[in-house]
Amino acid sequence: MCVLAVCFVGAKGKRMEEGNAAKERVLITGGAGYFGFRLGCAIYQKGVDVILFDVVKPLQTVPEGIKFMQGDICCLSEVEEALRDVICVFHIASYGMSGREQLNRKLIEDVNVKGTENIIQACKSRGVSSLVYTSTYNVIFGGQVIENGDESLPYLPLHLHPDHYSRTKSLAEMKVLEANGAELGNGRGVLRTCALRPAGIYGPGEQRHLPRIVSYIERGLFKFVYGDPLSLVEFVHVDNLVQAHVLASQALRASKQHVAAGQAYFISDGRPVNNFEFFRPLVEGLGYKFPTRRLPLSLVYFFAFLTEIVHFVVGRVYNFQPLLTRTEVYKTGVTHYFSMEKARKELGYEPQQYSLDEVVEWFRSQGCGPKPRNYTMMHLVRDGALLLVLIAVLVSWFPSAATFSL
Template sequence: MKVVVTGGGGYVGYHVGWAIARGGHEVVLLDVAAPDPEWATTAPEALHDALPDDFWTGEVTEGSLEHVKCDVTDLTSLTRRMKGAAAVIHTASYGVSGKEQLSPHFDEQEKVNVGGTRAVLSAALATGVRALVYTSTYNVVFGGEAMRAGDESAPIFPLHAHADHYSRTKAIAEMLVLMANGRASASGSSPSAAGPQLPVPFRTCSLRLNGVMGLGERRHSRRVIEAFRSGLLIFTYGRKDAIVDFVGIQNVVQAHVKAMMALLREQTAAPSEASPGPPSVPCDPLSPPCSSSSVSGHAFFISDGRPVNHFEYFRPWFDGLGHAFPGLSLPFAFILVFAYLQEFVYRLVYWMFPFHALRHARGGL
């Protein structure tokens, strides 16, 4: 089958696409930037235990993995590339880190994360795509207050109260994706027992990730390594008992592939064979899941299940690269004030000193 991955030039998108292609499928990676050439070499090691050898049923043949330059906001191009696709993995986003998070880039965040998601959904429905998996973030339910043992029953955080615009746009995009679940695609149809063609329902779900790490990852790890190699990482901040989830690329890939396959099974199962699915109207994305036995219409947190203090996670990196772990710890309030000051200065000078936004960010995570 054909699978389209938006943001396929990004770390998550490429590795998800690579795993699907290994299953003998035709994968098209859509992104304005090409994937890192090194990933073709490192992916087999990075994903060596992501999926069991017998995960793909039947005889596995050599699939294909092709990168096509495409802007996720270009509906015409998306529609052309999605023709014949059975599923879409939508990883494309903008503003997850770096200067692209700051207020001068809010319009671009809105354009890519919300407008791009609308375009992807429209193209998928117009071309008869049967399933769509959306790559979301923990941030859609997090607004700065501590969460312990949180699960999928947590509602999306009020949009007006989000601490940053990226999280707000990702929350809106997730709601759009989940509300599209159950809609009939324009060209999709399946035979009924009586003979006539019935509309095929479009199946969607959302996977919420936090910091993704793994062999070949560049976005987060490169910044951390450059910071302490330059001597800038000289202190930690925040409470020692504050913990976060990181997730390895193996679990990220496994979650996306299994979610896609589950959506396709739900979409093609006969009514008597299908598990109790969503009601005839889409689930309310602001409420807990409306069915405990289906994937479609739901959001899921993905993690390694081993929350850890953010700075302690990187302690082995300091040791391995021969740097002393910071002994100074500053209060979080001080860092927050400094961050606001930094953004204020950036707003004043960015137009005089052009900081070119990473076009790659219009692709994937």
């Protein structure tokens, strides 16, 4: 991990000096998650008090000295209590990024929009001077080709977002940036805000995307790739993303002329790559053969659409994990990458170069790799039932395809 000079400016404008008795305090929403936990540990190592705030407890052991508070950003009173004596909030918590989570519209709305509104309101009432919001590329991207785009690109119109997660993250980012300059309670200055738009996160121990990919590989489901072999996307290593968040919080300070206030920044490793080629070292490193069969993007998108229809019909009874959603097909198969120039110039962001070697080693340490596979009667019953449901849905759906809307 890069050595980061992490320091923050407190409510009274005094910079924390080494050896000061009174430490300053930051809060990280979604602090039990992979990135939030990693960010919290990095900041704490630099002598800043850290509160990890999340609805669930961390899977990892919380280091001594870091405080964990269990709470829900959808509950304003819990957020206000957590923000007592905090000078900076890193708002990372969100819901609906991938898989079946993308199909739970109500929870996505509650967490991503109402939760963010609560964070902003609590920052104002508690006198929190800085708010760094973890956004996403998806506020701009909705399946269209983007090559070396920058922050001057407009938000994707809300009705064009292919999923509710992206739509709500866009709304939340707008609210955060609009809150920049808002008066804090009791005349304690103003709130400074910014938003970071990261690419797909990777690193050893990542808990959301990589385990799902590895499970597909081990179950023999990774039999094809799709889309144009020249299509390019981006990823960001967790430690580069930590670096970006620390730099963004610094750039909200008076000592940096509040250069980041009201601004958004794309964050990645700065190395566009074909999505499937990026994961080749993981597939082959775990001892599997990389697939050579390539399918048209349109065919895979249609399959994902049918899968979402099936989930819409049976999801309340059997909340299965879709192999792919429509948004995931776009995000992995359509070129979209962005310039890091603004982040470099205004934040001083310089991404370090990483490979998937440490990720491969981590999965090996978890016992991942080729194993004998037994197709049991339970698997046969499950797959047969899903096939029957799919056939029934298709038979009933096609006559009314023109009027169906997810």
